[in-house]
Amino acid sequence: MSPSRASLEKKPREVAEMFDDVARRYDLTNMVLTGGIDHLWRRAVVRAVDASPGERVLDIAAGTGTSSEPYADRGVDVVPADFSLGMLREGYRRRPDLPFTAADATALPFADGSFDVVTISFGLRNVVDVDAALGEFRRVVRPGGRLVICEFSRPVVPGMASLYDRVVLRALPAVARRVSSNPDSYVYLTESIRAWPGQRELAQRIRSGGWEQVRWRNLTGGIATIHHATAPGRPGPLS
Structure with a gap:
């Protein structure tokens, strides 16, 4: 099952089932759909998190x-958490040394x-x-701790936004049909990208969630964006 269209009011069970269905080939599909650039984005996130051995990192939607x-390969104590049991099972099959944890971002255990x-x-x-999740992230992080969010966003290069929407996003479901175990799910994922707010709007939402030093x-060119923030309290190191 996959949601028929994107909405900011999602049905958690349907979204979880969608990710359960695509778990086995999810990473391969992402690599194909992004032309491998997703690896560059993830490396940028690791640099932004800037975690050191001895620190504890919660990786939500892992x-x-x-x-x-x-993080684990660098000796950082990382907890991969997700609400899709299918994703967690596939992850544990590959890396049984990691403490995969079932978790709802709006009510973290x-x-x-x-x-x-x-x-x-x-x-x-x-x-x-999203607002409940941002509140939960702030609850489980120490005072002065860091938040790093990487998400699809709005292209900022002149002409790129129209090209991205007309060419790239429209092509995703067709490409997914060739490589994904559940290609219909990428219709939902494409619409969710279109429905998501831009950089400034998300930054304001993070501030409204009680986070400080919000920047991005x-x-x-803005296809994806990394947002940084710090929890109130003793200032933590900037990413």
Whole structure:
């Protein structure tokens, strides 16, 4: 099952089932659909998080754990969390050494101040209540801790926005039919990208969630954007 259209009021069960269906070939499909540029974006996120051994990182919407592996390989204590059991099972099959955890971003199963950093890549737009999630991220991070969000955004290069919408986004479902285990899900994912707010709007939403020092950096002309923020309290290191 996959949602028939994108909405900011999503049905969590349907979204979870959609990701369950695509779990086995999800990483391969992303690589094909982005021409491999998703790896560059994920490396940029790792640099932005700037986690050191001894720090604890919560990686929300970690899926199969691809985004968590760089931290674990550097000796950082990372917890990959996702609400899709299919994604978690596939991740555990590949990396049984990682502590994959079933978690709803709007009601995290962690104590207050449990992490130094919370990060989420290409998952916030699929959360049923973004504001509740931002509040939960702030609850589970220590005072002065960091938040790093990477998400699809609005191209800022003149002419790119129209080209991106007319060519790239329209082509995604067709390409997905050749490589994905559930190509219809990419119709939903394409619409969710179109429905998502731009850089400035998301930054304001993060501020309204109680975060400080909110800023962003565009990737690939704004097709994706990394937002940084700091939790109130003793200032933490800037990413």
